[in-house]
Amino acid sequence: MRNILLASAISATLAISGCSNDKPVDTAASADSPKTAKAMTPKTNALMRVSPLDYYTPEFDKVDTTLYEPALELGFTQHTSEIEKIANNPAAPTFDNTIIALEKSGELLNRAATVFFNLSGLISNDEYQRIESKMAPKFSEHNDNIYLNPALFKRVESLYQGRDKFTGEDKRLIGEYYKEFVRAGAKLDEDSKSKIREINTELSTLSTEFSQNLLASFKNDLIIVTDKSMLAGLSDDEISSLADAAKKADKQGYAITLVNTTRQPILGKLENRELRKKIWETSAYRAKDVNGPLLLKMTKLRAQKAKLLGYSDWASYVIADQMAKKPSEVFGILDDLAPKALEKAKAEAADIQAVIKAEGKNFNVAPWDWAYYAEKVRLAKYDMDENLIKPYFEMNTVIHDGLFFAMNKLYGITFKERNDLPVWHDDVMAFEVFNEDGSAVGLFYLDPYAREGKRGGAWMSSFVGQSKLKNTKPVVYNAQNIPKPAEGQPTLMTFDEVSTMFHEFGHAAHGLFSNVTYPFVAGTATARDFVEFPSQFNEDWMLDPAVLANYAKHYKTGEAIPQDLLSKLLKSRTFNQGYDTTEYLAAALLDMEWHSLSADAQITDAAKFEKEALARHGLDYAPVPPRYKSNFFAHVFAGGYSAGYYAYLWTEVLAADAFAYLQEQGGLTRENGDSYRNIILSRGNSRDLMDNYVEFRGQKPSTDALLVRRGLVTEKATKK
């Protein structure tokens, strides 16, 4: 029941990409109400019945937007009555009558919601958006009704107290349920519960305000240039789009609009140093006066909420539910990387300083100079033309001879195209996946092309979760936004698109290889600081020599990709990684520092706190500011990533460490694939995630391999 229980879990499944934060934008609800008033039955509404298709995959050819509301409404009603029955059962609580009953509940709601939320990201239109706006609060209310149901919690709590009578996945499941209830506030007295509700309301208002201040800043903090000569360095097209932007904003001349990070891409091109400085300062100080006081209030309220729930600070509360478990583990990894990243950034700064000097100029590199001179360094050292690479990455060859080939070598799996199954769009491919012994693994859909109505970025999600209890095998999909070529032309992919395809299949493998009993802990339903591990791990197989030799061939001549082109490409991937890693670490540490404050901390000046926090970690290096400064750190103050921004790099540490370890064990072999599949991929959240990692790896993760992956040290330097 996990997918429906947590309204947030639904967005979590969809955001599993983590790869992009793009979410469908809500537009105003359409005025027309759908013609759904007529009663529907399983005969007329495909979402109301169990699918007759293989793997219970949805009947996409029979789904339209009129089916959702009746199916969801009926789903809410059914689930509510199931929950009431479980909560008010006169029999003493047992694992069967409480936990298993919960796991089996919500069948219809889950089925309808899964199809709805997935398709609303894949083939959205006004109607999908209207239904989403209408249904979102109902999911959140439904969720509260379950987790704040005192009778239900009492049953879960009593099982939790007797949990030592259980073992394995059963025991884990009891613990996970208990934790969900407690974290939602189920254990608190009425007074504290109402305080939590007040804090939640206030936090949600403040975070909306924070986000609206940023939206206003995007609109108002335009940098207006009236003298065209100041735009030297930009192309004619770029200049004319700045002129268009000015016109749109009712201004004379040219208007430069900010992007969300501290760094601004346009700084890489502008020759005029004064203008660069002005743009950078506008970016770095945006919304400072309005958002500074807001984030002070927010961090205080979060600390108070954590205290009510029994934690010393917000980071401890958030991370208790993560693989890292304790803030000290997170600080440990970030602080280990910080000096190495900074050292590399300083070496990059020296290269940049040399160019500045060679141009006869006499200033030290400032943040607004970095991108402009780094681009000159890049052109001199690593110039790469993407168009030379693309003919070696034809999509069908990449899929079959690259991705599927690598997965076969590792896991022994094979893919059989299923043209007989319905799909949600003509571009979608369906594959049945088999083990080496011929047994079925599940279904995999691939939706590669960009189109209107599909959200941006790339992601993975599932239509049917694996569960031995329910006797279901996984049905998963990957979505990407590769531009579709003209009819009859081949799809030639960029290096990044190929890498994304492998990345997303890493998530798909995590779903497909799930081998657990309970839906609540199946597949990718793991912590935020774990879920991007299998995906980043899978990226690196695209560069395995045996895999490359099998797929990176010229689409016309069949010639293998030339070695010098490949070496140049690989080398260019480590360009500017000192800067990139340092700015990321600075932001991640800021997030952790803000959320390590106790409820009685007295902070009055956000900028001062930020400066001191960076200094504590040795990252107060002026040329490389944090990727986000506190005043516009939307992930943390206007999104769901508070005390969680670290997760992106944490999972990359795991991925690099695991991949390097398998390289030492012989690389692309069935033994390695099986070990990784059995210990890491198949267990979902049915066991402690760090215990799994240590069992697989023989030790806790180390940052050594990440340093090599990002080119922050040479391979030799990390050998101990």
Ligand SMILES: [Zn+2]
């Ligand atoms: Zn991902």
